[in-house]
Amino acid sequence: MDTGNSQQEQHQRALIQRICERDQSALELLYHNYYPRLTRFIGRYTWRDELIAEVVNDVMFTVWEKAETYNHQCQLSTWIFGIAYNKARQALRNINQYSEDSLEDIALDSMLGIQDSGLKQLEQQDLLESAFKVLSPDQRAVLELTYFQGLHYSEIAELMQCPENTVKTRMHYARKALSIELKQHADTFLNE
Amino acid sequence: MNDIDDSPYSTHEQVVFLLPWYVNNTLQAQELHAVTQHLKVCLLCKRELSNLRQLANAVQHSPSAEVAAPTLAFAQLKQRLETPPAQPSPEIAEVSTLSRAAKHRLLGKWTAPQVLALAASVALALVLPRILPWDSSWGTAYRTLSDAQVKPSAAHSLRVIFKADTAPEVLKSLLANTQASKVLGPDTQAMYTLEFNDDVAQPIILEKLAQLRQNAQVVFAEPNYGLVSQSTVLAQ
Known part of the structure; x- marks a missing residue:
């Protein structure tokens, strides 16, 4: 992940700023940047390959819709993976496969x-x-x-x-x- | 993050839970120092560290799922972004905010025809009142306490019941004190109906009512409310 990589973090924060201004090309760049990590995380979390594509797009759609709510208090990657965690969790709940341990x-x-x-x-x-x-x-x-x-x-x-x-x-x-x-x-x- | 005891011999229970993040090199300085010092003296943690390194290696080399290329996946997202959001009616919007799981819980045991029948019934219930003609002069065949009208004369009339052992002279005195005229009574329930002249102000009537209620010989004192008959309402 990008811990310690301030240059990459700054670049991504600039992308978020452009997304706030409804720049779809910025979203596309961010999408490509996170796609491998998000597919990996969602796949490992849900253990259901058929959910991955839908959940990734749900995550990035939320990033597009809620970009203005990112408060820069945590790393951008933490914010996005937090969304991914919630979306993946919800997806499992929707198919009745998830129960709290x-x-x-x-x-x-x-x-x-x-x-x-x-x-x-x-x-x-x-x-x-x-x-x-x-x-x-x-x-x-x-x-x-x-x-x-x-x-x-x-x-x-x-x-x-x-x-x-x-x-x-x-x-x-x-x-x-x-x-x-x-x-x-x-x-x-x-x-x- | 919790503070950690500096002693390498007293921190085992804390250190063992930090070892996973010692392995991924993310511990902060104080935590790192405590773990490093403890590992010098604890064979159990050394063994656990070895196991965790194998686990980390296994996770890092575990395969990722095969998914569509990002370009193709983003095209689908872009299509979604460019699709104008539907403008559902308020009723539909309220339902659509339910999660898929909630919908399943609500409708999971219903077959499609049953759901359609329910939806049709709800739609009829919403639409019919708006399309059917309605004349308020029709009135209603039923009246309830909530829509009852008070008799015009009720504002100047009281109903009173006295205790059975009230002496006749006391009863006469009480009635005289009200300065109202006795219209009816006592009836079969020993109730008297009193009526004030039209020029007596409402506050005075309420004061008389209060005096009656305070009297120990009075068991009931209320304004003479009553329902107006349906024929009276329609005639007005």
């Missing part, structure tokens, strides 16, 4: 001290890929925003509009769920 919001304090054996069995990419399916959309979002988009947890909390500890908790549960899933795969493989 109540475990995710358990207070961080109640979980301290929990450790596990880790991801030692991680050897094959496709194994992990299948393991990702067991995660909730919000857990996948935290993983994706951390390791693919490179965001700090405070930025993720701002984007997902939740407390910072919730982000940490989601990451922790994602790690545990992946560990358990991969261990089961490994046990099955060894018993065959």
Whole structure:
């Protein structure tokens, strides 16, 4: 992502200014700039390829409509990914595929001290890929925003509009769920 | 962001939750210092760090979905931008603001013909009152308390019930004090109907009414309200 890249951020903010002035060519530039990252994020969040194109266009349509409401208090990318998160979440709700993971919001304090054996069995990419399916959309979002988009947890909390500890908790549960899933795969493989 | 204890031995529970962002190099200076110091002394966190690095590597190399080229996708968005927004009627606009999920909840159990029938009924209910002729002189066959008219004489008339044990002389005195003439009573409910002359002002009548209500021998005192009959209304 563009953290630390002030030149790119300034360029994108100039694009937003032009979008406020209803310049469609500026929107097209911003669209091309964000298209790979948005398709990636929405695809990983929803785990449904057929939703990606529609949600990306919903996001950029909202950027076009709401550009004047961007207050420059956060990075532009955080603002746009926040819209993407909400649109993707809404899309999943609309097809009745999404349910909140109540475990995710358990207070961080109640979980301290929990450790596990880790991801030692991680050897094959496709194994992990299948393991990702067991995660909730919000857990996948935290993983994706951390390791693919490179965001700090405070930025993720701002984007997902939740407390910072919730982000940490989601990451922790994602790690545990992946560990358990991969261990089961490994046990099955060894018993065959 | 939370402050972190400087001691490398007392920060394990905080550091273990920061490790994912140590791996992606986004921790701020104080957090980074605490994690770095703790990793020097904690084997558990070192092992977790190794696992998280593998996880980060796996996420970064996980495939993205194959999607349409951005040029093609943007063409669809541009078409949407250039489509003038529809101007729905207020009733339709209100419905269209429902989310797709809400629509599903509301209409999910209805078949298409049922939905159409419901829509037609609502449309008729909205349209019929506007197209059918209506003459207010027709009146209505029914009257309720809410649209009742008060008898013209009611403003100068009271109804009063006294306690059964009221002595005749006390009763006579009370009636005399009202300065109204007794028109009727006592009827079968022991009710007296009193009527004031037309030149008695309304405040005086209300004051007399208040005096009656304050008297211990009076159990009921109200203006002589009553409904005007339908024939009276139509004749006016």
